[in-house]
Amino acid sequence: MVRSAVTAYASVNATTRALYSTLLTPEVRHALIQSPNFDVLLTQLDKTVYGPYLKINRELLTPRRTAFQLRLHLAHVYEKLIRITPEPGQQLLIQLWRLYEVNNLKAALRGIETGASWDEVLHLLSPMFHYIILTTDDIQRMLAAGSIVRAIERIRHTPYYDTLIHAVARYEAEKNLFPLEVALDLDYRRGLWQGIENLTGMDHEQALRLVGTEIDADNLLWAIRYRVYHHLSVQEIINYTLPFGYQVRDEDIRAIAEGGDIITVVKRVYPRIETLEDVPAQTREEISPQRRQLALIERALHRHITDLCYRTFIGNPFHIGIPLAYIMLLERELQDLTTVVEANASQLPIERLASIIDIEWW
C-alpha cells in the first residue's frame, strides 16, 4: 500500500515541490506591495514565475488584463498537476479546478444581467483550457443569448443546466441572480465533498483536512453573512449552507442561524483562532463592529488554512495533500496578488490595502 502510494505520487510530489519553490518569497511580496506605480509593479512581476504570462504589449496590460494574465499561471499549474495525479485524487483536483468554471458561469450570468459585451466579460473570466465542461465558446454563446433563460438553454449539454434550470423559476420570480449563484455554489461544494468521500486512507485524511477545512470556512462565513448582511431566516440560512464539513457541525450553523454568539461558535470550532476580543482596543474602533468581526474571522480562517497547507509539506509526502496544499497556497497568492495589482493601479495607500489583504502574511 505504502509502496504503491510512493509510486503513484513520486512524480506528483517532485513536480509539486518544484512548483512550490516558485511561490513568491516574502522579499518579492514586500517589493510588490511597495511598488510606487503600476509600471514598477509589472517590472517586479516580470522577474517572477508570472513573468512569461506578462510578455504581451504593455499597453494592453490594464489591471483587469494583468489579473487575467496572472491567472494563466494557475491554469497551467492546475492542468499540469491534474495530468500527473493518479485517480481518484485526480477527480478531486478536477472538481477543485471546476470552481473557476462555476465562477466563469457566474460572471457570464452577471454579464447578461448587466448587458455587458463579450469584450467586457472576457478578461473577468479565469482562463481554462483543459479538463473543462464549459468552453469559452459556450460562455460567448451564453452572452449572445440576451436573456438568462435563453443563456441557460444554451448550456443544455453541461451538468450545470439541471441545477440552473430548476433554480431559474426563482430567478424569474425574484429577478435576482442570488438563487442561481447559491444553487451553483451548493452544487459545486457537494461535488467537492463527494470527491473527498471517494478517496481512501491517507489521501482521504489529507483531503478532508485541507479541502474539508476550506468547505468549513465557506460554510461558516456564508452562515454569518446570511445572518448579518442578508438578515435571512433560520430555515433559509440552513438551506443555503451545507450539512457536511470537517470540523464545522450542523449545530454550529444552526447556532449562528438562530442568533447565537458568533465568536462563541467560532471559538468552539477553532479554539486558537484570533477574534475581535484578541485585537487591541484602538484597532477595534476603526471600522463597524460587524464588518470588523467578519473580516477578522475571515482572515483568521485563511491564516488557519494557510498554516495547514504549509504543515502538509512536513512528513510523508506521498499523498494528495501535497498538490492540494500547493494549489491552495497558489490560489491565495493569486487572490492577494490581484488585490495588490488593483490597489496599485488605483493608487490605494498601503494602509488601506492592509484592511483588504493579510499584510502581515505578505
Add this chain to the structure above:
Amino acid sequence: MFKPQSMEKVELIIPEHQVVRTTEALAASGVFHPIPSTQITVRTPARGIDEWQAWTADLVALEHRILVVMEELKISEGPPPTQTPHIIEPQVAQRDIERLELEAENPIRELEAAQRRLTQLQKYVSQLAPIADLDADLGSLRDLRYTFVMLGSMPIANVERLENSLEHTPFVLVTLRREGHLATVMLFGLQEDAAVLNRAARSAYLNPLMLPEDYRGTPAQTIAALQAGIERTQQHIAESEREIARLHKMRVRHLRHLLWRVRASRILARTINGYDHLQHTYLVTGWVPAASRAKLEQEIAKVSDKVVVETLKPRMEDIGRIPAALKNPPLVSGFQGLVTTYGQPNYDELDPTPVLALTFPLVFGIMFGDVGHGLLLLLVGLLLISRKIRPLQSVASFGMVIAACGAMAMVFGFLYGSLFGFEDVLKAVWIHPLENITDVLLFTVAVGAVLLSLGMVYSMLNAALAKHWGRLIFNRNGLAGLVFYWSILGIVVNTFGVAVPIPGSVLGILLVVSGSGLTFAEFFEHLVEKHRPLVEGSIGTYVVLAFFELFETLISLLSNTLSYVRMGAFAVAHGALSLVVFIIAEFAGGKGSIGYWIVVILGNLFVIGFEGMIVGIQTLRLEYYEFFSKFFYGGGAPFRPLSLILKSEE
C-alpha cells in the same frame, strides 16, 4: 521540383485610398507571402490603424452573431468558397445580420418557449401522477383553512436539508417520486406557519406546482387536460420547426455567403492593420516566387496603376526566414504532407518530396507484396483521390500515398507470386519470401544500403547548395562518409567471397583515407571554410573525441543498414500471417466450405488493416529516422500566400 521555388522579396507602396483593392488583388494572386509589419506607424485622421483594428473587432463580433443565427437555423458553414468573396463593411454587415436575426428570432423564440412549455407540462404530469387517484379538487388544497399544503419538485440533495431547517416547526414532508436529480414532494404544515414554511421551501428550491388557470379539477382531470395541452404544444413545436426549416432553405445560401464575406473582410482588416503605415501610403513587404512575380504585378495592375512594386535585396535577418514554396506535380505532391509532418524544408535545402514519393511506396511494397492486397489499397487510394465520399474528404490528400503504396505492393506481389495470401495461384516472377528467407533479407539490406547512399548524396547536394564545401567533403553524411561506407560494404562483401570490381587493397586505402577524413572532419571543415580556431579546446581531448566519433559513425552506419532488414522480415511475416489465416480457415470447415471462405475473407481484411497499418508505420520510421536524418534538416518557414478565405489552420 527538387528545390523550393526561387523567391523574391518585394516591397509595395500603396496609396492609402487603394489599400483595400490592392490587398484583395494580393490575395487573388495567391502568390504573395506578407511579412509582419516593422511598426512604422503614423496615425492619420483618415482611415488609420485604429480604424482597421476596430473593423477587425467589429467583424469578429459579427462573425460570431452570424454563426449563432446559423446554428439556430441548423445551417452548417459549408465548404469554403472557390472565389474570394467581396469585402463588406461592418456597418453593412451589421444591418444585414440584424435583419436576419430579427427574421429568425420569432420562430426560434416560439420554438424555445414551446419546448419549455412542453417540459413544464410534462413535469406537471409527472408531479401529479403519484396523486392521480386523489378524489379532491387541487384548487381546494391551496385554500385549506387550517392546513398548509404545497406540492412541488425540489433537488433530491435538498430534501434532508429542508427537513433539518424545519426542526422547530411542525411539518410533514412526503416524497412522492424521485426522477433524475429531482424529487416530487408534498409539504404539509399548519396554516399559521405558512410564512416560515414558504421561506423554507423557497430556500430549499422547492418549486411549487403552479398550474395555469385553465387546469382545474381533480388530479386525474388535470392530467387529462395537461395531456391535451402537451399534444397542442407538440403541434406548435412541429409548426415552429417547419417555419425554421423554411427559413433554413430560404437563407442557407445568403447566410453562408455573408459568413464568408465577413470572414474575408475580417482577414483583410487584420492584414491591413499589420501593414506599415506612412502619412498617406501603406508599405507592404513580402515574398513572392520569382516565377510568379509577373502574375502578382498583373493582378495589382488590374486594380491600380499607382502601386509601386520594388524588389528588395534580402537582408542578413532574412536568412533562414525565406519561405520555402514547394512545387511538385500532382503525382508527387500527395507525399508533401509526410515531409512537412517531419519538418518544413528550408529555402536553401532540397525538397525531399520527390525522393520520398519514390522510396516510400518501394519500401512499403517490399514489406507488403501481395497483388490482391495491393489492388484493394490502390482502389481505396483512388476512391479517396476522387473525393466521392464526403466524410473521407478531409483525408483525400493521403489518397495518392495509399494508391502508390498499393501499386507497389502489387508489383512486389507479382515478384513474390502472392494473391490474397494464396502462394500457388500466381507464378512468382522472382521468389516466394517464405521459402527464401536469407535471399529476401540480403536483398533488403542491399536496398537499405542504396537508400542510405542516396541520403548521403542528397546531403552532399544540400551542402553544395549552401556552399558548405567542408561539410560536402568531410561530413559523415558527405563524400568521406559515403566512401567510408562503401569501402566497408566492399570489404564485407569481399570477405564472403563475392567478387567486387575494386581490389581489396584499394578498398583498404579508401577506408583509411576516408576514415582519417571523418576522424578529423571538424578540423578539415574549419580549414576549408576558413573558420577559426581549427580545433575547439585542447588537442588531446579533440583526438580522443574524434576517435570515438569515428567509432560512433561506424556503429550508426551499420545499425542504419541493418535496420532495413525489417523490410525482409515483414515480407516474410506477411506470407506467414497469410499462412496462419489458411490454417484457421481449414479448421473452420475444410477447403471450399462457406466457413473456409468466410475465414479467408475476414483474415485477408485483418491482414490488410492490421498488418497494413504496422507496415505503414515501419515505412514511415525507416524514412524518417534512417533516411531523412542523413540529409534533411527542416525548420524552414512555410510559404503561406495571403488568402482572404479562412484556412483550417487559422
